[in-house]
Amino acid sequence: MTPERIEEIKQMVADDDVTPFGPEYIIELLAALEEAQQQAELAYAAYEGLQGFCVSRGEYDSLLNKHSVLARAHREVQQTIARQQKVIDWYESGGSMGELLEEGEVQP
Template sequence: MLTPERIEEIKRDAQEEAETIYGNCSANITNIELLKLLAALEESQQQRDVAQANYKTYYAEATEVSKRLAEAQQTIARQREVLGFYANQEHWELPSFGRGQSKVTSDRGSKARELLKEGSDKV
């Protein structure tokens, strides 16, 4: 890769030669064409630098979104688990001989409150 210093050196040399020998050039390309190519190279390097910076920003944002997605999936799994507890008909039934409380009655909504508290801690 050409360093910015080397590019400037080549441009200076080409400009000097173009000023003194402009017209008939024995090279395959003229110094003017060389200058245009070097300008295009500089522009490409600048665009590459911008693209690299944009990629780093995108990558950081994508990583954050992935992290938040994983957390949301864990929350959904926990919500399904708690809802499943309350939706399970067996958890509403009284123990044998009609004594005591059902699992839902014994729970008194503590699973739901815990789940809601987990959600409020993340806000």
């Protein structure tokens, strides 16, 4: 409802008793309507602002799959690094490769 239409209704109510309700009641209704319109406009602006952050279900599934693959690869790399660090630490402490092979710490 435009501001002009609101003013027109206010004037009509003030000039003439066209309703069984008093003019104050009509003015309160118009104020409530105007407030509701402002809230709706604000909600729509927020909705439009969030559109850039939304993805479809297919995009979400694809991104989740990529994340899962990368997380699995990261865990495997971390395990490999840990095993290699164990071998390095063993050599630095004076151990030999034969001892590591016997204990099953490294693959031949």
